[in-house]
Amino acid sequence: MEFFRIKKDIPFMRHALVFNVISLITFLLAVFFLFSRGLHLSVEFTGGTLIEVAYTQAADLGKIREGLGKAGYTDIAVQNFGSSQDVMIRLPLKEEQSSAKIGESVMEVLNAEAPGATLRRVEFVGPQVGKELAENGSLALLLVILGIVLYLAMRFEWRFSVSAIIANLHDVIIILGFFAFFQWEFSLSVLAAVLAVLGYSVNESVVVFDRVRETFKKVRGLTTPQVLDHAITTTISRTIITHGSTQLMVLSMLIFGGETLHYFSLALTIGICFGIYSSVLVASPLVMWLGVSREHFVKPKKQIEGANEEGAVV
Amino acid sequence: MNRYPLWKYVIVAFSLLVGLLYTLPNFFGESPAVQVSSAKATLKTDTKTLERVENTLKTANIESNGIFLDTNGVKVRLKDTDTQLKVKDLLEKQFNPDASDPQYVVALNLLSSSPQWLTSMGALPMYLGLDLRGGVHFLLEVDMKGALTKRLDSTAADLRSLFRDKNVRHGGINREGERISIRFRDEETRTKARNALQDNQPDLTLIEQGEGSDLKLVATLKPTAVKKIQEFAIKQNMGTLHNRINELGVAEPVIAQQGADRIVVQLPGVQDTAKAKDILGRTATLEIRMVDDTAGALEAAMAGQVPFGTELYVERGGRPLLVKKQVLLTGDRLTDAQPGFDSQTHEPAVHLSLDSTGSRIFKELTRDNVGKRMAILLIEKGKGEVVTAPVIRTEIGGGRVQISGSMNTVEANDTALLLRAGSLAAPMEIIEERTIGPSLGADNITKGFHSTMWGFAAISVFMIAYYMLFGLISVTALASNLLFLVALLSLLQATLTLPGIAAIALTLGMAIDSNVLINERIREELRNGASPQAAIRGGYEHAFDTILDSNITTLIAGVALLIFGSGPVRGFAVVHCLGILTSFFSAVVVSRALVNLVYGGRKIQSLSIGQIWKPGNSTVASK
Numbered sequence: 001m002e003f004f005r006i007k008k009d010i011p012f013m014r015h016a017l018v019f020n021v022i023s024l025i026t027f028l029l030a031v032f033f034l035f036s037r038g039l040h041l042s043v044e045f046t047g048g049t050l051i052e053v054a055y056t057q058a059a060d061l062g063k064i065r066e067g068l069g070k071a072g073y074t075d076i077a078v079q080n081f082g083s084s085q086d087v088m089i090r091l092p093l094k095e096e097q098s099s100a101k102i103g104e105s106v107m108e109v110l111n112a113e114a115p116g117a118t119l120r121r122v123e124f125v126g127p128q129v130g131k132e133l134a135e136n137g138s139l140a141l142l143l144v145i146l147g148i149v150l151y152l153a154m155r156f157e158w159r160f161s162v163s164a165i166i167a168n169l170h171d172v173i174i175i176l177g178f179f180a181f182f183q184w185e186f187s188l189s190v191l192a193a194v195l196a197v198l199g200y201s202v203n204e205s206v207v208v209f210d211r212v213r214e215t216f217k218k219v220r221g222l223t224t225p226q227v228l229d230h231a232i233t234t235t236i237s238r239t240i241i242t243h244g245s246t247q248l249m250v251l252s253m254l255i256f257g258g259e260t261l262h263y264f265s266l267a268l269t270i271g272i273c274f275g276i277y278s279s280v281l282v283a284s285p286l287v288m289w290l291g292v293s294r295e296h297f298v299k300p301k302k303q304i305e306g307a308n309e310e311g312a313v314v
Numbered sequence: 315m316n317r318y319p320l321w322k323y324v325i326v327a328f329s330l331l332v333g334l335l336y337t338l339p340n341f342f343g344e345s346p347a348v349q350v351s352s353a354k355a356t357l358k359t360d361t362k363t364l365e366r367v368e369n370t371l372k373t374a375n376i377e378s379n380g381i382f383l384d385t386n387g388v389k390v391r392l393k394d395t396d397t398q399l400k401v402k403d404l405l406e407k408q409f410n411p412d413a414s415d416p417q418y419v420v421a422l423n424l425l426s427s428s429p430q431w432l433t434s435m436g437a438l439p440m441y442l443g444l445d446l447r448g449g450v451h452f453l454l455e456v457d458m459k460g461a462l463t464k465r466l467d468s469t470a471a472d473l474r475s476l477f478r479d480k481n482v483r484h485g486g487i488n489r490e491g492e493r494i495s496i497r498f499r500d501e502e503t504r505t506k507a508r509n510a511l512q513d514n515q516p517d518l519t520l521i522e523q524g525e526g527s528d529l530k531l532v533a534t535l536k537p538t539a540v541k542k543i544q545e546f547a548i549k550q551n552m553g554t555l556h557n558r559i560n561e562l563g564v565a566e567p568v569i570a571q572q573g574a575d576r577i578v579v580q581l582p583g584v585q586d587t588a589k590a591k592d593i594l595g596r597t598a599t600l601e602i603r604m605v606d607d608t609a610g611a612l613e614a615a616m617a618g619q620v621p622f623g624t625e626l627y628v629e630r631g632g633r634p635l636l637v638k639k640q641v642l643l644t645g646d647r648l649t650d651a652q653p654g655f656d657s658q659t660h661e662p663a664v665h666l667s668l669d670s671t672g673s674r675i676f677k678e679l680t681r682d683n684v685g686k687r688m689a690i691l692l693i694e695k696g697k698g699e700v701v702t703a704p705v706i707r708t709e710i711g712g713g714r715v716q717i718s719g720s721m722n723t724v725e726a727n728d729t730a731l732l733l734r735a736g737s738l739a740a741p742m743e744i745i746e747e748r749t750i751g752p753s754l755g756a757d758n759i760t761k762g763f764h765s766t767m768w769g770f771a772a773i774s775v776f777m778i779a780y781y782m783l784f785g786l787i788s789v790t791a792l793a794s795n796l797l798f799l800v801a802l803l804s805l806l807q808a809t810l811t812l813p814g815i816a817a818i819a820l821t822l823g824m825a826i827d828s829n830v831l832i833n834e835r836i837r838e839e840l841r842n843g844a845s846p847q848a849a850i851r852g853g854y855e856h857a858f859d860t861i862l863d864s865n866i867t868t869l870i871a872g873v874a875l876l877i878f879g880s881g882p883v884r885g886f887a888v889v890h891c892l893g894i895l896t897s898f899f900s901a902v903v904v905s906r907a908l909v910n911l912v913y914g915g916r917k918i919q920s921l922s923i924g925q926i927w928k929p930g931n932s933t934v935a936s937k
Contacts, residue, residue, distance in 0.1 A: 044881075054753075118751070120750075120753070121749060121750050121751060121754055122747060122748065122749040123747065123748050124747035124748075126455070126743070126746060128455065129453065129745055129746050139878050140874045140875055140877070140879065143877065144871045144874040147874065148867055151866060152867070155863060188879075188881060189816070189882050189883070189886065191883065192875060192882070195875055196868075196871060196890065198871055199867055199868040199869070200824055200871075202867040202871075203827065203864035203867055203868060206860065206864050206867060207831070207860050210859060242831075245776065245830065246820075246823035247823075248773050249772075249773065249819050249822060250769075250819075250820070251769070252765045252766075252768040252772060255765075256761055256764035256765040256768060257765045257816065260758065260761070260812055261761070261812070261816055265816075
């Protein structure tokens with residue numbers, strides 16, 4: 001089997017501007033939704049209580065809501081979780097209920113109003129913890145960005161590292177944009193997925209850049225767009241197959257992983273799709289705009305040698 | 315060409331063998347067990363306990379699958395859960411005849427059923443996190459501010475008595491937030507006070523303020539003292555928690571400090587959170603009452619006629635004691651209790667510190683009752699225990715109390731511990747709680763396992779269909795990666811959580827990248843007209859740089875998650891980072907060893923790597 005039978009280098013760079021404009025629009029949309037709708041943060045970040053209960057028959061959500069409302073709980077969210085038997089109850093943090101007694105009192109209410117519930121899971125997070133998590137999350141993101149920029153700058157060239165990180169941050173913002181637009185729950189594991197994707201799709205750029213460097217060194221007389229086209233074309237098969245394989249795994253998690261891994265794998269799916277797009281069609285044009293050229297890779301010694309041959313080689 | 319020296323094959327074979335060995339325990343599952351461990355610090359579980367367990371089972375005619383002693387206590391492996399419950403009840407009765415005063419913790423546990431020779435090699439199954447086996451997780455925060463104010467209050471009381479002793483006239487001592495301010499009318503007294511303080515209170519930093527006739531001395535705790543108080547508060551709270559959790563009968567509780575002021579408590583298998591929280595949050599109270607020494611009263615009480623207004627208690631030594639019901643002083647007035655020695659007789663002693671109100675009450679109490687006995691009782695769960703019942707020799711002022719006589723150092727330590735337990739140094743608050751039911755835990759394992767299995771299967775099918783033999787080799791390398799990863803997790807006993815399983819799946823999905831890179835490169839070399847052997851070598855060599863770069867960038871993200879992540883993210887990051895390391899070895903070394911084994915060292919016409927399509931005329935592919 002051979003999926004990709006490409007005769008000539010595909011002229012990706014001819015359409016670079018189009019791709020960049022598309023990216024910019026998606027990016028701006030994502031930013032817009034992030035600000036207008038905001039992220040639907042999970043209890044881990046906001047603080048509060050989350051209770052998961054299971055019924056043997058389909059649960060009557062109305063009754064549960066009513067019962068809890070009568071017991072004096074406000075701002076509660078009651079929803080099905082996975083199946084009609086499983087119910088997730090979310091309670092916000094309250095000043096006067098600083099203790100973690102909420103779990104038990106809710107169970108008492110449920111037993112009185114809608115009996116038959118078994119407690120599956122309780123999560124209580126105090127306000128201190130949530131704030132710290134948000135801080136640590138941003139610090140982790142910062143460390144990843146710095147680490148990758150420095151490493152790529154060391155291994156390649158600053159132009160590459162800057163374009164790679166811009167392209168991949170654009171992925172991160174788009175993932176967040178999706179979460180904001182659909183109001184999916186943004187939890188700690190989603191954050192982990194986002195950061196993992198960041199590390200992963202930088203791979204993609206690395207593979208392309210590796211080829212760019214190699215082509216610059218080996219093949220002379222090509223313009224920068226031609227080199228980029230060649231690098232992308234020769235690696236596109238690997239790109240698609242690798243991402244396809246990873247996506248197979250993620251898909252399996254999406255199908256079999258249940259609710260807990262649902263948003264985790266969803267974030268990965270979006271990350272992988274946009275990862276392909278951005279590392280190939282965003283990072284490479286950026287490198288081009290930043291003005292990378294053959295001189296950046298060929299060592300000065302060789303340049304003197306090559307100077308005589310300039311123009312004579314096709 | 316393409317032959318590995320023998321030692322490389324040996325390394326690969328050896329690492330695979332070790333991987334297999336350490337993965338093995340995960341397949342044996344777990345068998346029910348009962349664990350007997352000590353509930354008191356003074357009580358040790360030893361071979362005698364082991365014999366006692368053996369004899370108990372023998373008399374009851376119950377067969378066990380092995381009884382052994384380890385650092386946690388005596389463990390009995392049993393054949394099913396019914397016998398497990400039966401044995402638990404039996405041992406409970408045998409070891410704790412008095413249910414209200416448990417000496418031992420008898421708990422249900424699960425033991426790995428892997429054979430002894432594996433266990434003795436340190437090969438254990440992976441350590442499952444709470445979200446996979448069910449249980450309770452608490453994060454408690456110690457109120458350090460509370461601990462400090464409490465300490466400052468008692469220091470203020472100390473200062474008052476100090477000035478009284480030294481005849482320093484001050485215009486009032488007040489605690490203002492985290493400072494103590496002392497007023498003076500003239501400069502001379504202030505200097506005198508300052509000198510007295512410097513000699514007696516080395517923990518305080520003094521600053522002079524005010525002028526004219528309104529002079530002040532502001533005392534704050536030195537940073538080292540603050541640190542010491544905080545460390546002490548955490549240690550004491552952890553000790554108290556430890557004692558209380560023993561009561562719950564949990565097989566493997568985790569109590570660990572996290573950061574400067576937090577304590578993590580994990581109770582695997584505990585489902586009754588209400589009870590757990592009740593016990594964790596419970597504060598034992600301390601009461602000081604007078605002993606009724608009226609002649610004949612004790613005898614009457616022993617005979618069953620307890621005089622009105624008194625209660626009969628048993629002293630820790632075993633002697634009966636009649637104590638009046640009236641409470642004179644409670645534990646909230648106690649700020650510290652430390653074991654030590656009497657400065658004159660060098661006998662073991664317990665030193666107590668009381669706050670200002672406590673000192674005043676205590677002074678009156680001792681003044682009125684010289685020659686009589688008082689009793690210090692620890693009231694927990696509505697039941698009292700006499701910690702100590704010393705005779706009052708003189709009036710004691712100043713809030714510094716020393717109890718000495720008829721005790722050894724161990725007893726002094728125990729008494730101090732009990733007294734401290736009665737007054738937690740600083741209140742704690744539950745700031746995070748996670749309860750996972752056992753069914754949810756089992757569900758999570760199944761879900762994680764299925765995701766990984768089907769994902770792996772799908773990748774295998776695709777890889778073999780697309781790359782033929784090279785696909786099979788890639789899949790074998792990927793399987794060895796999984797083997798190494800599981801072995802490493804088992805060996806390190808790192809906690810495996812559901813995000814951890816997700817990380818295993820994701821790492822496998824990403825690890826295949828290296829093999830795809832290699833295979834694509836080999837195809838490309840072939841396309842460019844290289845001979846099969848040269849193509850293999852070229853493919854591996856050219857792909858190496860790219861594999862290294864891409865693994866390092868992924869690792870950067872993993873390490874960042876490891877550093878800043880907590881809870882589920884950390885579980886994910888640990889597995890992710892380990893997975894990247896193992897995948898590097900398996901994708902590059904193991905797969906190459908396999909390729910060399912199949913193709914190396916002989917002349918071959920073609921490679922089984924799927925169809926290679928050659929374009930008629932390539933524009934740039936040639937040099």
